[in-house]
Amino acid sequence: MTEVSSLQLLARRILPDTPVADRTAALGLLHRVTRIKRWGSGENICGLDDPADDWFCVLSGAAHEYVVRSDGRRHIVDLLLPGDFFGFTTQDRRRFAVQAVLDDTVVARYPRERAEAIADADRTISRVLREQMFETIDRLRQQLLVVGRTSAVEKVGSFLLRMSERLPYARLANGDDGISLPITRYDIADQLGLSAETVSRAISELKSGGAIALGGPRMVSIVDRRGLEERREHA
């Protein structure tokens, strides 16, 4: 991936409503301090206790932000998809590690100090970054709602609905339109506070209940969106 194409990709990701030329221009300043890097599945993009001197944006692939507890359990707090920023914190050092979960995960890195200076001088950049901070807040709040559900089927159902909102639709092997989950059952479990077996059982249950259909373990189509939404309804 060349730097130019990554800039255009970024512009498309984070300024979708702005004409191509304008948004590329607006990001030009930021782009000068941007470092793009490609990661393989399982590689550590941010390590624990690293200085928190950079902000990041996923351009393609997927990553997750997590901690590993002393008992060996891993807790995933954020799943990062293309267009998602991460690395925002008041801490000096990272309390959470970030790891690529797909091969060819491309991530842009912005030195925090310089990005802040650029934002101070350009209100479009400032607006874009603020918007991305709000996206992060919305994402975490949404995740909190999912994790806070009581039953495993509800957790997994809400999770799949969110994924269907965040991932692109594609034609699956079975002919349906659906999504391709970038993560394993274990990853889902560590995100929802469940065991992998329970996640698997919940998915089987949703399938046999007609809420979803599968074309391979990672390929999910939402069949009864209405039914799933009613279960997670919050009003």
Next chain:
Amino acid sequence: MTEVSSLQLLARRILPDTPVADRTAALGLLHRVTRIKRWGSGENICGLDDPADDWFCVLSGAAHEYVVRSDGRRHIVDLLLPGDFFGFTTQDRRRFAVQAVLDDTVVARYPRERAEAIADADRTISRVLREQMFETIDRLRQQLLVVGRTSAVEKVGSFLLRMSERLPYARLANGDDGISLPITRYDIADQLGLSAETVSRAISELKSGGAIALGGPRMVSIVDRRGLEERREHA
């Protein structure tokens, strides 16, 4: 509470490292668009589906951000204490309500558009607001870790540790130093995804195990901080 004292209070809350005169001056611009209001316990500071046109800061008291699901269960996603900002979102309308949980909860309100314009013109304000967004992100991530724990005792233990970091210490009735929880067992339960009975049992267990001491149901002193921290350790 007069406007002047509320400005000083705000300055003390969000710019603790800056000399009094400087921080008050830095917030002067923002202060011109600030509206201060006092709320009683249970009153709605933000309603569901309200336009998301303002940002807020708790100056005193406490509030929480929550949704009520169709099954009647309430889910609290954020506990807001003095110095905490809230209202940050990309949405046009509120997906979460915010309610005062103590009498005499004083909240500052900033019209979003005007606050953004002020931030664009003043990099101290800009920095302060960015810092508060990061605080919100850190708080939600921390909350995700607590809610994601597997056992009830661990959840409640982590919750109490967080409270002891966020609330001021005071001399309790039993002579120990400790914290005064601003919320009921039911509130804690709706924050942790537990039943109120389980919260109560967990607290009793922590007490009989020597991890904490109580001087009244809301008065908690952390006796064995090391032990509690080891349980929630994440590295």
Next chain:
DNA sequence: CGTGTATTTGAACCGCCTCAATCCCTGTGG
């Protein structure tokens, strides 16, 4: 076409929820 990993399924145990009763603390009125 084989090997290692991911996923599914099964059985038994443990912990949390539900329902219910009791206790405690505070404020109110007699």
Next chain:
DNA sequence: CCACAGGGATTGAGGCGGTTCAAATACACG
């Protein structure tokens, strides 16, 4: 000063759901 009321907190008993441990199956990659 006491009786009472009401909300919050605690404690108890039983049922259900999720975890754990174990095994079988499906899948992807060489």
